[in-house]
Amino acid sequence: MARVTTATIRDKKAKNEKITMLTAYDYGMAVLVDQAGIDMILVGDSVGNVQLGYENTLAVTMDDMVHHTRAVVRGSKHAMVVADMPFLSYHISIEEAVRNAGRLIQEGGAQAVKLEGGEERLPVVQAILNAEIPIVGHIGLTPQSVNQFGGFKVQGKDLETARKLIRDAKLLEEAGVFSIVLEGVPGPLAAKITAAATVPTIGIGAGKDCDGQVLVINDMLGINQGHIPKFVKRFADLGPAILEALRDYKSEVEEGTFPGPEHSYTIKDDVLERLY
Ligand code: KIV
16 A cells, blocks of 8 residues: 555545544554554654653654654554654754754655644745645644643633634645644634635644544553543553553563463473583
8 A cells, every 4th residue: 555645635635534643653553553544643742751751842852753753664654654843943943944854854754744833933834845845734732832831721712812823724724734733722713724724634632623633642542651631532541451461471470480381492302411
């Protein structure tokens, strides 16, 4: 099966077919997400929270993102791989932003990048697009703005911020992004943005009317240690199952019941006897 492209994603909106996206950060999980037929794998900077143990995404570096993107690309054949641009990788200068986006494509092997922000990021968005790098926009509760927002707060609940989100989506679309993540936005507002947009919207905590949905894989599989936001549905509860397996392993090693004969290699008796 050919890899999903930006054209596939745009076509899905035209045909009114829902788009599926999940995060993955390593080879093994990417293999499974790809096998499930998910359209897009996001190597999110949420790697900072869920894999590297940081409090938020702000400490994630370009090198972290390249490293994890390479692993995910090796694990996927069908899904489009989108790599997140981490905090400060596109804020300092346009030149640096283009170089960093290029690293995620050239060194990481991603097919597209995602970056947070609307109107204020347009010059950077345009420069990256000019370098032929497809972009997924990301507006609403953008986690890299956590300190600016004063916490992880739903965005667009009042007239001013709702209007800003509508304007940001329009500007990103006009600039040429091929889809837009809407995070932490009231469902009815996300529905309006989606209906007005010609590019697909992908929601996370933005209701059912977006053109697609994305979740952090650790959250939806139940292997997240921290706070679980309201918008997450646990499609599996793997944390307890993993814990039980680990405890069983510990007991069996301590009791001497693992490894059993079926897990052990043999050697002929006459070879063994001639050793000493
Ligand atoms: O980093 C991430 O996982 C994301 C999603 C929450 C959209 O940006």
